Amino acid sequence: MVVVLAIVAAVPLANYIATSASRTLFLSRSNDADWFATMAESPLQTGDIASLRELAVRYHELYNTPVFVVDVDRRVIATSRSGVDVAESDLDSALDSTLAGRLPTEPPSLWPWQTGEMVVARPVVNNGRVLGAAVLRVPTDKARDQVERGLLLLLGGLLISIGAVVIGIVRPVTRWVLRPLDQLDNATHQVTRGALDTRVATDGRAPELRRLGDSFNSMALSLHQARQREREFVADASHQLRTPLTSARIHIEGLSRLSPTARFALSDIDRLGRIVQRLSRLAGSDRPGDVEGSDDALDLAQAVKERLVGWKAVYAADDLELIIGEMVPGGVAPELEVDDILDVLLDNASKYGAPPVEVSVLRDGTEVVLSVRDHGLGLGSRDLKKVGERFWRSAHHREMPGTGLGLAIVRSEAARVGGRVVARPPIGGGLVIEVRVPLIDDYDM
Structure with missing residues (x-):
């Protein structure tokens, strides 16, 4: 036995x-x-x-x-x-x-x-x-040959193990070996769930398990530092840009009274300011409810239709078809940056997807859903799970210009009002990105 x-x-x-x-x-x-x-x-x-x-x-x-x-x-x-x-x-x-x-x-x-x-x-x-x-x-x-040597060593170890069983040490050895491995397994699951500060103890173990524990701790530390550097980069970039943008706006605002061209530059400065604000929020908390509330609800369908007026002209200039689907009124938190979210989704659909691109706003239970669908190649099941991660880009799109922050910003914006972002493959191919935000029940249509 x-x-x-x-x-x-x-x-x-x-x-x-x-x-x-x-x-x-x-x-x-x-x-x-x-x-x-x-x-x-x-x-x-x-x-x-x-x-x-x-x-x-x-x-x-x-x-x-x-x-x-x-x-x-x-x-x-x-x-x-x-x-x-x-x-x-x-x-x-x-x-x-x-x-x-x-x-x-x-x-x-x-x-x-x-x-x-x-x-x-x-x-x-x-x-x-x-x-x-x-x-x-x-x-x-x-x-x-290396495998053969490893199998011979394993056979020798097997014979030694059988001898150890004979003298009655199986139980303590098994307990001694498996306990740190079980702890390492639990720590690995913690890191997988995002707890990058997880560490395992390495004292009082076999040399091999100590090295394995040290390697795990080094890996977890590297992941934690990489995530921290990402946050610090985004925070520093937004902080460094805010002051010169404010100064530039003051100067251009003075020139706008004299030159129509300066008024266009002022509009671009304002847009850059909004981007910096989004980057600053992205570097902060992703938890919902991290905004100052307002009593007046925003009709998501109406806000989307107003933004689509400009986007239809942009798509038409590039010979792309933009379809405005069903627009069901629904109240959402007024802090939701609808223009920024729609800009990211429609820009991604035009660059990475294929026409026609369809935009719709629907209700689904207690949520209002902004949906943007394209008819491109779509994403695989593994890539769908990574949509919205910072600096992540699909392998098919890494040669194209971009930073990998667009959908991360969309996810952050949705999270600020208690919403979420869902990516899924629709029937017929392509990709659907849904921004689902809570419906304000007392919204008056």
């Missing part, structure tokens, strides 16, 4: 050794594949592939790793060795995923009794369009 339990415990450890070796090799070569994908972007557009072929040959000679680049039609453009057959099952599967713009899947575990190479592929992308793929055929002999 003891032997069976020991074997059962060793199976996941053996799988971890094989999976870890595979993941380490994959990640190390993924960086090289990303570099080749970057270097191949210009040659795939210009057709000048001589330097790219030379880089591939040098890389092959240095790392004993064949590399080749294909275009979107799977034609081999540059390779470090001849005889590449893209129709091979492993290459064909990898190219299907890469040329479709999907994220690469984790490779299978490496075991000593297997053979073959690992395929690492990355798309060559320009302005969101896939031009081709860079592919590495990575030898796995050394990694499999």
